[in-house]
Amino acid sequence: MAVYWCTQCKSPVWASDRPVCFGCGSSEAKYLATDVRPVFARERRILEFYGHGSLDDAAVWRASKSTHYYINGQTVAAPSSEQLRRDLSAITEYLLAVGGYDVLDEQLIERYRKSLKNSQTRLAELEYEATSFIRETAGEFPEPQYQYLVSFSGGKDSTVVSDLVRRSLGRADILHIFGDTTLEDPNTYAYIHQFQADNPLIPFFPARAESDFFSLVDKMGPPSRTMRWCCTIFKIGPINEALQTFSHRVLTFYGIRAGESHHRGRYARITTRRRRDLYVSRAEDDLHGVTTRAKMGQQVTASPILDWSEFDVWLYILSHNLPFNKSYRLGFSRVGCWLCPMNSRWSELLTQLFFPENATLWRGKLLDFARRIGKPDPEEYVDSQAWTRRFGGAGLENRFTGLEVKPCGEMDHTIQLSVGRSVNKGLLEYLKPLGRINGDLGRSELGEIYLEGRCNGDWAGLIVQAIEGADIIRVTALAPKDFHRLMGYIRCQASKFEQCIRCTACAAVCPQGAITVCSDPPIYEIDQDRCTGCLECVTHFGSPGCLVAKSLSVYGEAATHDHLVRLNDMEESQS
Secondary structure, rough: OOOEOOOOOOOEEEOOOOOOOOOOOOOOOOOEOOOEEEEHHHHHHHHHOOOOOOOOOEEEEEEEEEEEEOOOOEEEOOOOHHHHHHHHHHHHHHHHHOOEEEEHHHHHHHHHHHHHHHHHHHHHHHHHHHHHHHHHHHHHHOOOOOEEEEEEEOOOHHHHHHHHHHHHOOOOOEEEEEEHHHHHHHHHHHHHHHHHHHOOOOOOOOOOOOOOOHHHHHHHHOOOOOOOOHHHHHHHHHHHHHHHOOOOOEEOOOOOOHHHHHHHHHHOOOOOEEEEOOOHHHHHHOOOOOOOOOOOOOOOEEEOOOOOOOHHHHHHHHHHHOOOOOOOHHHOOOOOEOOOOOOOOHHHHHHHHHHHHHHHHHHHHHHHHHHHHHOOOOOHHOOOHHHHHHHOOOOOOOEEOOOOOEEEOOOEEEEEEOOOOOOOOOHHHHHHHHHHHHOOOOOOOOOOOEEEEOOOOOOOOOEOOOOOOOOOOOOOOOOOOOOHHHHHHHHHHHHHHHOOOOOHHHHHHOOOEEEEEEEOOOOEEEEEOOOOOOOOHHHOOOOOOOOOOHHHHOHHHHHHHHHHHHHHHHHHHHH
């Protein structure tokens, strides 16, 4: 399936390799692209800046997966990011030289709506399939056993899903939850407020993290494409915490589309996750697009528009005359965190153009970070987007080089760990996933803690000696089946104790809701009665066991250098 251009109707047609326009019956439509989106007034003005003439009355679409526009069916190359960066000031003045963009946008919306009349058969098929899916899913997971909700981001996809769910279920009182990352652009917040005002019967729940993003950037460095710690702390965590307050399990309808990314493209092959690490394919399960154990808490998630294209989404929005986020009128193809490292060059430049205060703030933070890690040319580091490719904490003073772990004397299954934080009572909380604390068996006068093994039987118990104020932790494993693996778990939790800044990441990934984290006042607590020892909080973030430690870890030559420096310091202290 792809988008073609009907030369008779002068409008796009979504069709197979033998396109037929349902408007005029013509079979001579020409291929445009795999997917397209509409182009509104301000983006058209940018094209006019580059010599494409007046586009007020033209039919303009942009390819979703390439740098091409289609003006009245003719292919036009988009300006390069180098051109846009060079001309940014001039484009700003050019945009400000005229007005009336909002009025023109309303006219364009009406024209787009009329031009899509030849795609109404396609729309009817999409709606029938999505509506049937929603109703079947609701029947499989009925109320009151399940609380229904829509995950609402303020983007076009969740706007469509919200409308589909309410229409399919014939109700206006479906709970909507908005994961407020605190980094949405101003138009998103404006749209959220307008959506609530337009739909007063919808119960609306904003979930927001307590942490301050820019304070965490100072401690951990900016998130990158390989280290997106921000999603866990500012999106998944708050939503998961909100879901844990519900008395019933949750059926959440998401606006995820497979065409958005390679990663999301794999969702089409996964339908139901019935238990940990077990996925059921479409062929094995009739609930296409349903995940019964999502990464955000004990919930069922359903994706009604999983296989929709971007063209399909706009076909629905424009045909039903739905309000939508104004940022799409500026030229953004996706909305979300305005400083996301996954943003395209185009989105970055649009942020500089339309939200200059935000862009200036973030650029200042990035330049400061580049100087802190010793980059010879901070501006080149930022402008080339090298910060989006960084991996770990190389160059940071608080980088994590790992814990010193060694065998303890001649005792079997015993290790000694050196930590960079003085031992205190808070250590107990980090040990609870590894066993249930039994205060009657540990010798408190020796700083000894006894942990009973969990029901999986991989170890009978742990004896931990950690004297308050010291920087040494000794651990003896009782009857371990796999001592090496168990020591890895212990190292993870010791690293977490050392590096913890109460970022809430552990609470975000706990499927039982057993972890409570608060930055002010500083709290990290695990409810022993709710913790099942599943070890998700221990293993979720890889070998360091901690999101902060992972983000600050050093690798390659930097790790080797730090290791040699540490060995030299040890030798000098012993001489």
